[in-house]
Amino acid sequence: MRESAFVKRNVKKWEEFENLLRSDSSDPDKLSDLFIQVTDDLAFARTQYPESRTYIYLNDLASKIHGKIYKNKAEDRKRFVEFWKYEVPMIMFEARKKLLYAFVVFAVSILIGIVSQKADDSFVRTILGDGYVNMTLENIKEGDALAVYGRGSQMDSFFAITFNNVRVSFFAFAAGLLLSLGTGFMLLQNGVMVGCFFTFLAQQGFLNESFKVVMLHGTLELSAIVIAGAAGFVMGNSILFPGTYSRMASFKKGAIKGLKIVMGLMPVFILAGFIEGFFTRYTSMPWILSGTIIFGSAFFIIYYYVVYPIKLANANRKNIRA
Known part of the structure; x- marks a missing residue:
């Protein structure tokens, strides 16, 4: 050619x-x-x-x-x-009141679980089931109340736990479709379970041991449930209070923001699953090591989801004024 x-x-x-x-x-x-x-x-x-x-x-x-x-x-x-560095923190700043609501509901629910178990020793069977309670009592007789965490292979546990964490948190978010009431119920249900569980172990004389072991992963896991609850409230409130938007437009904005919060939790889910799968099984871990993991996890959650969003928002305000 x-x-x-x-x-x-x-x-x-x-x-x-x-x-x-x-x-x-x-x-x-x-x-x-x-x-x-x-x-x-x-x-x-x-x-x-x-x-x-x-x-x-x-x-x-x-x-x-x-x-x-x-x-x-x-x-x-x-x-x-930039999604994790700027976008998620700024959404969390906008959702700070919803995060507070989720935390309050969860904390009150834990108190309900504590009071209920103290009032009735059999309450734990209603919440956790006879099978789990009987297994725990048997483990206590054998000298390791939390032996359940040492079962199964580490990698299988990691994947199963991470999937379960994602599932529970996604349900807490998706329940916001029920006008925030569904999310509130999910937080109530999980909070009562936590309060009842720790009170039951305290009644058996294992509060310190259970806190040291369970909160290794529980600090991140429970925090993720509360944050996912805040995402559910963001979506639910967007339906209830559309403001100047149409209800559908408000719902779309709220759903996207809530979903971004849940997606931003993925590293937390993975880390919590890793800790539970590979570290929680060592129930005799010394306090100095478990305490470092627990308080390090708590510091990360408080800084990234509360402190850093406020600092970022304040920095943005200063830049705008300048």
Whole structure:
């Protein structure tokens, strides 16, 4: 094929490619397809017209497309970092009242569980089931009240626990569809369970041991439930109180914000599952080590979900004023 015919056949396509490159909102998939087509034309030109201006032009065009693709990939990686560095903390700042509501509901629910178990020793069987209670009593007779955490392989436990944490927290968020009442019920249910569980072990004389072992992973796990509850309240309140938006538009905004909070919890779920699967099984761990993990986890949760969002919001206000 003559060079002039080759150019005439493809020039409109190349011009379209150049227009796409100049666009700020280039589709990555379209760019990839574009790169394949241009490199095909470039390979043909290299074979047929190696010293021509057409070959030089296509080589330059392919280089530009290649650069655009890798620029987009770099922006995607930057976006990934900014999600946890800026986006989640700013949403948590907006949702700080909902986080407080979730914490209060959960704390009151724990108190209900404590008082109920103290008032009736059999209450724990209603909440945790006869099987779990009988197993724990048997473990106590054998000298290890929390032996249940040492069963199963570490890796299997890690995956099972992480999946369960994600499931419980997602349900706490999704229950916000029931106008926040569903989320409130989920927090109530889990809080009563926690209060009842620790009171039961305290009645058996194992409060210190149970706190040291369970809170290794429980600090992150229970915090995640409360934060997911805040996400549920964000979504539920967006339906109840749409403000100046239509109810549907408000719901969409609330659902997206709530979902981002839950997605931002993924590293917490993974870390909690890792600790429970690989560390909690060592029930005789010294207090100095377990205390370091517990208080380190608590510091991370308080800083990232409460302190850092406030600092970030204050910094943004100063930048705006400046």
